[in-house]
Amino acid sequence: MENGFNSWRWSVNNTLNPGGYQNWTLNKPDNVNASEHCGIMWNGQWDDVFCNDALPFVCFNGSTDPGLKNYTFVSTNMMWPQALSHCRQHYTDLAMIMDEDENTAVASVIPPSTAVGVWIGLHRNPWQWIGSGSRFTNWATGQPDNNNGVEHCAIMDADSLWRDENCELARPFYCRHDFKTKVHRIKLTLQTGANLSDPFVYNQIIQQIGAKFKDKGLADFKLIWKPQKV
Ligand SMILES: [Ca+2]
Ligand SMILES: [Ca+2]
Incomplete structure (x- = not known):
């Protein structure tokens, strides 16, 4: 939950937690195959998983201030974007968790028999242009793959296709020039x-x-x- 432009954030206000509370499982988020951009609760802690997994979820009614939320478990399996729509249609939003008490409250509405992770409102935009809202991408096949979990910057190869790479490698680069x-x-x-x-x-x-x-x-x-x- 750092302040980077593609950091984890809560769906309800698309912002980071000002109090800094987080409860990731050890060594998570790990962004396996560079494809894990949505958050679940599993055994009371958080993990990043593939957003198109179909899972039950927890919505809330109330305020973004700590301690003012009522959580509801929804047992229907949905992908994260559909779960978000469902929560926004019938409640306030997907579960937002601001502190330990709220984390405990979310965990307590999940039936003990639930054998899978449960969507909460955590998500992130993995790739963004600095200084631009462009959504154009041109990845090479199989990329980005976040190889070894350290590839957070993009390069363009001679074939004009993009690959994610370690930001600490020294490489030539393109600059942008705006014509008036x-x-x-x-x-x-x-x-x-x-x-x-x-x-x-x-x-x-x-x-x-x-x-x-x-x-x-x-x-x-x-x-x-x-x-x-x-
Ligand atoms: Ca993960
Ligand atoms: Ca790569």
Whole structure:
């Protein structure tokens, strides 16, 4: 539950626990096969597992403040995203746990006969672009695999495909440069009998105006023309 942008957080407010309480099983979370991004309670402690596993879950009604939650066990097996929707539809959200008392309260609503882990509201976004909300990915087959549990940064190979790698390896890198775009509007009056809505005529005029711009030494521009009848 660190402050990193892809750290574990609670679904109800998508934020970290300000009090810092956590109750992971020893050596968890371990993100096996780089595919464990949702949290369960198992024997009163937490583990990260595959979000598409179908499991029972615990919802809560109440406030995000400690001690103000009523927990409810739902025995229907669902994947984490469906369990989240169910809790939000019928209760406040998937279980949020702020301290030891709340952890005990969640554990106490899970029937002792439950032989599997139980979803709680823990989740994380494993990969994010720094400084961008882009969701585009281009992973190589089998990647990311978090090999040896230490691959938390991404590289692009000569085949343009991505692989997760150890962040401490020294490698060449790409930087990002944002180009500023300027928009200019020019009003032209044409006297012509041609049909200006004809795509052929449209392209002819764009090409001729573009050629004039190039004659004047302009290199990087895009022309858009909107005919208006007078
Ligand atoms: Ca795990
Ligand atoms: Ca890898």
